Amino acid sequence: MxxxxxxxxxxxxxxxxxxxxxxxxxxxxxxxxxxxxxxxxxxxxxxxxxxxxxxxxxxxxxxxxxxxxxxxxxxxxxxxxxxxxxxxxxxxxxxxxxxxxxxxxxxxxxxxxxxxxxxxxxxxxxxxxxxxxxxxxxxxxxxxxxxxxxxxxxxxxxxxxxxxVQAPARFLASGIGDALATNLEAKAARNSPNSGGGLPTEIASAIGAKCEEILFKYGRQAVEANKAKAVTPAFEAVVEANTLLSGLGFESGGNAVAHAIHNGLTAINNRVLHAKMHGEKVAFGVVCQLILDGAPTSEMDRYISLMVSVGLPTTLTDLGIENATDEELRLVAALACAPNETIWNMDRVITEDIVFNAIRGADIVGKDYKVRNGL
Ligand SMILES: [Zn+2]
Missing domain, CATH: 3.40.50.1970 (Rossmann fold)
Structure with a gap:
């Protein structure tokens, strides 16, 4: 609420x-x-x-x-x-x-x-x-x-x-997953107090939008540059998006579903999942965010395509938990719905059952994208 x-x-x-x-x-x-x-x-x-x-x-x-x-x-x-x-x-x-x-x-x-x-x-x-x-x-x-x-x-x-640029490209890609959540979460949380306790300013919304724009423009190019250890303008732009724009955007905008799912995922004790980076888990949270935002398939595809192109997880299989039971996923949903979680910033009804279904729904959407694209 x-x-x-x-x-x-x-x-x-x-x-x-x-x-x-x-x-x-x-x-x-x-x-x-x-x-x-x-x-x-x-x-x-x-x-x-x-x-x-x-x-x-x-x-x-x-x-x-x-x-x-x-x-x-x-x-x-x-x-x-x-x-x-x-x-x-x-x-x-x-x-x-x-x-x-x-x-x-x-x-x-x-x-x-x-x-x-x-x-x-x-x-x-x-x-x-x-x-x-x-x-x-x-x-x-x-x-x-x-x-x-x-x-x-x-x-x-x-x-x-x-x-x-010396760090493995996986780190930059993970940052892209984290930064890609910024605009979506800020839009979903626009009527809730941000982490400073005030409502979002116009500039916070603009930062979130610019962050997303840079990621779509340069995300893949920057990850490829990183693999070649080349500090290019695209690489510089994405480093700024991941660090400055995403940082300011989430803090003065607000978090919602994607980060709550990330936190919820820590409830599953699985070695592969545990080894995933923050932004990789947030990336799957982005798909859950889009599900609860009611995003149309074309919009889902736009985000999933970028995430897949930089090697980010978009399904439970990608996270290493393809065999997660309903019971385990309900545990994730319960933790994502803890009383102080950012999921309550959402402008829609949230229950543990709704979140459980969103997780299953996100997994299906990610899988469907891959099937349609022969991946
Ligand atoms: Zn984050």
């Missing part, structure tokens, strides 16, 4: 600064110096080897005293507590998140606990975590726990496309 509290004011929020381009990591000292000189540099071991060492060196040349925080892999309360204690012990001035969505979400939580600013340096364009003032937290076993909202967005988001 959207807007139970009859909110009437509009609200738009964003990071203070967004910088994107090849090799911008070398300019990090210039953009970070106003936050202090003693950062916690949070990254996992792999990312540290790929980009962390280089960043640490650049900062140390500029006289920063860098404390390294090794991220353990899950954005869980335990991990946040552990790294918060380290930050306190080392008296750090601010937090740098270098890595993917879970590293970023943990860094935001650590910074919020300590009242510090956070600078985000994503190493993939796979989620819309970098720009937002919220974290998605998980239990240590990987099950979705809750959203945590902050009063401030990250202070700086610095996106080095020379680093992003």
């Amino acid at each position: 959207p807007n139970l509290n009859r909110v009437t004011e509009k609200l738009f929020q964003s990071p203070s600064k967004y910088i994107q381009g090849p090799s911008v990591i070398h300019h990090a000292p210039k953009y970070l110096s106003s936050f202090g000189a003693a950062p916690l540099l949070l990254s996992d071991d792999l990312v540290y080897q790929i980009a962390g060492k280089e960043l640490k060196t650049a900062l140390e040349i500029a006289n920063f005293k860098v404390t390294r925080g090794i991220f353990g892999g899950e954005a869980s309360k335990d991990e946040i507590t552990r790294l918060g204690a380290l930050s306190k012990e080392k008296s750090v001035d601010f937090i740098i998140a270098l890595g993917g969505g879970k590293t970023i979400d943990s860094a935001k939580a650590i910074a919020d606990d300590l009242g510090l600013e956070v600078a985000v340096l994503p190493t993939t364009a796979s989620t819309d975590a970098p720009c937002s003032a919220l974290s998605v937290l998980y239990r240590p076993n990987g099950e979705f726990e809750n959203y945590r909202f902050y009063s401030n967005n990250p202070s700086v988001v610095l996106v080095d496309t020379s680093i992003i």
